[in-house]
Every structure is written in structure tokens, then in C-alpha cells.
Amino acid sequence: MNLTLREKVSQFFLPAAFIHDSEENYQALEDLIRKENIGGLTFFHSRHSAAANFEKRAEALTYSGTLEKMIGLINRYQQVAKTPLLISIDAEYGLAMRIENTPQYPFAISLGALQTDAITKVEEVGFRMGKDLKSAGIHLNFAPCADVNTNPDNPVIGYRSFGDKVEKVADLALANYQGMKRAGIGACLKHFPGHGDTAVDSHLGLPVLQKSRAELDAEELAPFKKGIANGVEMIMVGHLAVPALTNGKDIPASISSEIITDLLKKEMGFTGLVVSDALNMKAVANLFPTPGELELKAFEAGNDLLCFSDHVEDGIEKIASSVDPKKIEQVFEKVMELKKRLGVLDFEVLDVPEFDWKSHSAFQSHLASDYVKVIQGDLNTFQLNSLAKIKKLAHRTFFGKSPSLFSELLNKHFNQKLEENSIEDSEMVLISAFIPSHKPLNIFGMKDAILEEIKKIAKSKPTILVHFGNPLALRHFGELKDFHTVICAYQGFEETQREVAKLFS
Structure with a gap:
């Protein structure tokens, strides 16, 4: 492929593409594709949703026709590209993470609760997600998380991790990755060197992980070592400082040559592609006021692909004029090899995909039947029927x-409206809690007064709590032993509600 040095550098950039945007912005991105011959795009729902973490907003967005719009934009942008674009997305639990009315799969934390054949099932989740993404013109998914979530107060990982056990996270992250690869799309392990034990959201500031090298080897680095040993082809580096790996300096991993080049590539032997986490995140973006400096620093540190740069043209110019052409050529060859492997260069105009919802629902039920579990006390159905x-x-x-x-299914089973029975006169109370948010901000979206009411009921009567949501929110319900029974359902899917209802029949 006959490209200039500058055009080769452009292939390293994957700026954001917003599905719901103005025509003016669509045209500006088209102009950038034409002018700079950028490598690809990373799709987001809208500017509003991409900014939610920064501004502590979590509004539900209800723009319509998102999937159709994205397919139209991919076709439009590919048609003006000199070199076919690598289309990427961050879809850890499926297309539904970014696009309404598409299949959603359980969060990683729910998959981490699978009790039988977890590796096989999580690989199948990856495969099905990958097929959905591929049908929508996506070549690369920035997932899964290989972070070991050992800090329950972690504001940014939590539900995105397969859990707090190193071996389980290593096995399931690899299985999920391999499932996507089997579906014919790219995937990556993230956020190297491990974001699970942090207490700061890197969208907002710089987390600092104060651990020794021995502790990092035993925990954070282990899932990545397993991935590398099993041929993982891409790793995303996070925006967190790990002083034990950078001679005591609080430098973000994403711009640290000690972490990317010396540790990941040389010491750990990773020969695949390294991709930066989003370069607009405050943990790094605030460190470089001069446009293009951050992109240059990230590339020099060892990143091969630069994700969500806000200063693409300045970044291209800085790298093209400052970096040894031999290094640019080496990275360019790696990027083009990735494009060939993922079929990017064989682009054909996309149609809007149709999903097999019946199969998806059956699969969701299959998974839910294995992760729904009683975690405290027991369930005596004879006693419940008698009461x-x-x-x-x-x-x-x-x-x-x-x-x-869930309540409708219960009422049908017990042949009465249980909501109309008085708590005061009852001998047992059943509480179903649908946790509003999967993120810990503002107590997972729960109100203190309602939590106090639930705790009060649990202390006054034998109470069964059915928890539909992130299990990390359970600690806000007081002492679990105050409840007669606690059922953790992990998700609020209809299929999950049906599986929980079966426990009562």
C-alpha cells in the first residue's frame, strides 16, 4: 500500500465517532477521514453519553434508530476512506452497552458467579457478542476487562470485572476474548497493568496503585500473563499510576515506557498490539496542554493504536516529525496486519442486521439459571405456600x-396479590430490590430512606431479600444475617426474573 509517512502515522489513530450527532459534525469527521487517512473510528452513542462520567451524569438517553444510524454512518465513512477504516467499539456486555434494542449479555460480575462450566459459557458469551458486533460492521471490541476487582469501592471497574479471585478473572477474561476471536472479530484484555484495586475514576483523575512488584505479580499482572501465554493479540493500557513499576514516579501507565515497552513488551514478551485507553480521559488529558503532545508521548511510550484522541491532526504532525521512520514503519506493518486479519480491507456495504431474539432469550435463561443463587439462609417453599x-x-x-x-409471576403462583397483604400482619415478608445503577456513585442510585425502611422490615420480620443488580450494592442493606434469606439475582433481565420466580414454585 503506497502511503506517505504522515498517512502511515494516521493509521494509528482511532478517534471517536458519535452516532447521534449533528450533520456538521458528521461532515467534519468525513473531512478528517479524507484529509488524514486515519486508521479507524471508535463508535459511541452520543457526545452526551461519552461525557456522562466526566460530569457525573447518568441520564437515560432515548434517541431512536441508533443501530440504523450507526450502520448508515459506517457505510458513509467507509466510502470516503482511502484505506478502509478499522471500526471499534467498547461493548463489554454486547452492542447494548452503546446501542438500544440490541442484545445485552450479563455483566462480567454476573458471569463470574456462574457455578458450572463457567469457562465454556463465558467463551460462548464472547462468541455471541462477537457475532452481533460483526453483523453490525464492528471489527474490534475493546473488551474484556482483565482487572481483578479487589477494591469494593472501585468507582470505575466493579461490575465490569469477573471478580476478586485472580485465577477466575484470568480464566474468564481469556475465555471471553477467545469467544470473540472465534466469531471473527478482534478483542483485547484491559486495563494493563490492572485497574481493579483503585479508588479513583480515571475518567476524572489519576488513580495511584501503591503496591509492591511482588503484589502486582501475584494479582494485577497475572491475568495478562495468562493472556500473553495463550496468544492474546491486543492489550489496552489504563490511565493509572503504579510507582513500583516506574521508579517511584506517579506517571500514568498509558504514557510510561517503563510499563509499556520495558515491562509489557520486553519483560513479559508481548508482541501484539498495544492500544491506549481513551486519550480524552482526565487522568492524562490534563497533563498536556499543548495539542499533540499527549499523542506523541503515548506513542513513544509504546502504544501502537491511539484511541479517542481529541487532537488527531496535531498528534499526527508531532509523531510524523519527531519519531524515527523505522519505528513508524514497524507499527504501521502491525496495524495493517491487524486490518488484514480482521477483514477490514475487504469492506462491503452493510445492511442493518436482524437478531435472533428467541435464541438470545433462551441463552439468557440458560445463563441466569446458573448464576442466580441463594447466598444467605434457605428457601422453604412449603412454608411460603402455607403462609x-x-x-x-x-x-x-x-x-x-x-x-x-417477578411480582406478577409470584402472584400467579400464589394465586393472590401479595402486595396487598399487610406487612404488619404478615409472618414473612418478601422484598425484591431492583438496584437503579450498576455503578457505586450515590449508593448505586438508591435512596438512604428506602434502605433504612428495608433494614427496619428485616429486623422486625423474617424477610427474604431478592437482589436484582450489582452484588457490590448488597453491603448497603446492613447485616445480611438480619435477613431470613438473601437471593442474589445479579441482573434485572426478564429471563433472570423468571429464573428467580422458579425458586418459589
Whole structure:
């Protein structure tokens, strides 16, 4: 492929493409593709959603026709590209993470709770997600997380991790990666060297991980070592400082040659592609006021692909004029090899995909039947049926819409509206809690007064708590031993609600 040095550098850039945007912005991105011959695009729902972390907003966005718009934009942008574009997305739990009305899969934390054949099932999740993405014109998914979530207060990983056990995270992250690869798309392990034990959101500031090298080897680095040993072809580096790896300096890993070149590439033997986490994140963006300096620093440190740069043209100029052409040529060859491997160079106009919702729902039920579990006490269905017959069993739904599918299924089983039974007169109370947010900000979106009400009920009556949501939120319900029974359902999917309801029949 006959490209100038500058055009070769352009192939390292994957700026953001927003699906819901103005025509003016669409045209500006088209102009950038034409002018600079950039390597690819990373799709986001909208500028509003991409900014949610920065501004502590989490509004539900309801723009319509998102999938159709994205397919139209991919076709439009590919048609003006001199070199076909690598289309990427961050879709850890499927297209639904960015695009409404597309298949959603369980969060990593839910998959980490699978009790049988977890590796096989998580590989199948990766495969199905990968097929969905490929049908929508996506070549590369920036997933899964290989972070070991040992800090329950972690504001940014949490539900995105397969758990707090090193071996489980290593096995399941690799399985998920391999499933996507089997589907014919690219994937990557992230956030090297490990973002699980941090307490700062790197979208907002710089997390610093104060651990010794021995501790890092035993925990954070282990899933990445397993991935490298099993041929993982891409790793994303996070925006977190790890002084033990940088001679005591608080420098973000994403711009540290000690971490990327010396540790990851030389010491750990990783020969695949290194991609930066989003370069607009505050942990690094605030360090370089001169446009293009951050991009140059990230490339010099050892990143091969530069994701979500806000200063593409300045970055291209800085790298093209400052870096040894031999290094540029080496990275360019790696990027083009990736494009060939993922079929990027064989672009054909896309149609809007149709999903097999029946198969997806059956698969969701299959997974839910294995991760839903009683984690405290037991469930005596004979006792519950006896209490219901004399109207001494009450049910209340908190945080979620009422009636929920779960409550309707319960009422059908017990042949009465349990919500109408008095808590005061009941001998047992059933509480279903639909946790509003999977992120810990503002107590996972729960109100203190409602939590206090739930705790009060649990202390006054034998109470069964059904927790639909991130299990890390359970610690806000007081002492779990105050509840007669606690069922952790992990997700609020309809299929999950049906599986929980089966426990009562």
C-alpha cells in the first residue's frame, strides 16, 4: 500500500465517532477521514453519553434508530476512506452497552458467579457478542476487562470485572476474548497493568496503585500473563499510576515506557498490539496542554493504536516529525496486519442486521439459571405456600417499577396479590430490590430512606431479600444475617426474573 509517512502515522489513530450527532459534525469527521487517512473510528452513542462520567451524569438517553444510524454512518465513512477504516467499539456486555434494542449479555460480575462450566459459557458469551458486533460492521471490541476487582469501592471497574479471585478473572477474561476471536472479530484484555484495586475514576483523575512488584505479580499482572501465554493479540493500557513499576514516579501507565515497552513488551514478551485507553480521559488529558503532545508521548511510550484522541491532526504532525521512520514503519506493518486479519480491507456495504431474539432469550435463561443463587439462609417453599394460603406472606418491590414481571409471576403462583397483604400482619415478608445503577456513585442510585425502611422490615420480620443488580450494592442493606434469606439475582433481565420466580414454585 503506497502511503506517505504522515498517512502511515494516521493509521494509528482511532478517534471517536458519535452516532447521534449533528450533520456538521458528521461532515467534519468525513473531512478528517479524507484529509488524514486515519486508521479507524471508535463508535459511541452520543457526545452526551461519552461525557456522562466526566460530569457525573447518568441520564437515560432515548434517541431512536441508533443501530440504523450507526450502520448508515459506517457505510458513509467507509466510502470516503482511502484505506478502509478499522471500526471499534467498547461493548463489554454486547452492542447494548452503546446501542438500544440490541442484545445485552450479563455483566462480567454476573458471569463470574456462574457455578458450572463457567469457562465454556463465558467463551460462548464472547462468541455471541462477537457475532452481533460483526453483523453490525464492528471489527474490534475493546473488551474484556482483565482487572481483578479487589477494591469494593472501585468507582470505575466493579461490575465490569469477573471478580476478586485472580485465577477466575484470568480464566474468564481469556475465555471471553477467545469467544470473540472465534466469531471473527478482534478483542483485547484491559486495563494493563490492572485497574481493579483503585479508588479513583480515571475518567476524572489519576488513580495511584501503591503496591509492591511482588503484589502486582501475584494479582494485577497475572491475568495478562495468562493472556500473553495463550496468544492474546491486543492489550489496552489504563490511565493509572503504579510507582513500583516506574521508579517511584506517579506517571500514568498509558504514557510510561517503563510499563509499556520495558515491562509489557520486553519483560513479559508481548508482541501484539498495544492500544491506549481513551486519550480524552482526565487522568492524562490534563497533563498536556499543548495539542499533540499527549499523542506523541503515548506513542513513544509504546502504544501502537491511539484511541479517542481529541487532537488527531496535531498528534499526527508531532509523531510524523519527531519519531524515527523505522519505528513508524514497524507499527504501521502491525496495524495493517491487524486490518488484514480482521477483514477490514475487504469492506462491503452493510445492511442493518436482524437478531435472533428467541435464541438470545433462551441463552439468557440458560445463563441466569446458573448464576442466580441463594447466598444467605434457605428457601422453604412449603412454608411460603402455607403462609400465602392464610395471607400471611407480603411482597414489596423497591427501586424498580411495580408491578415487576417477578411480582406478577409470584402472584400467579400464589394465586393472590401479595402486595396487598399487610406487612404488619404478615409472618414473612418478601422484598425484591431492583438496584437503579450498576455503578457505586450515590449508593448505586438508591435512596438512604428506602434502605433504612428495608433494614427496619428485616429486623422486625423474617424477610427474604431478592437482589436484582450489582452484588457490590448488597453491603448497603446492613447485616445480611438480619435477613431470613438473601437471593442474589445479579441482573434485572426478564429471563433472570423468571429464573428467580422458579425458586418459589
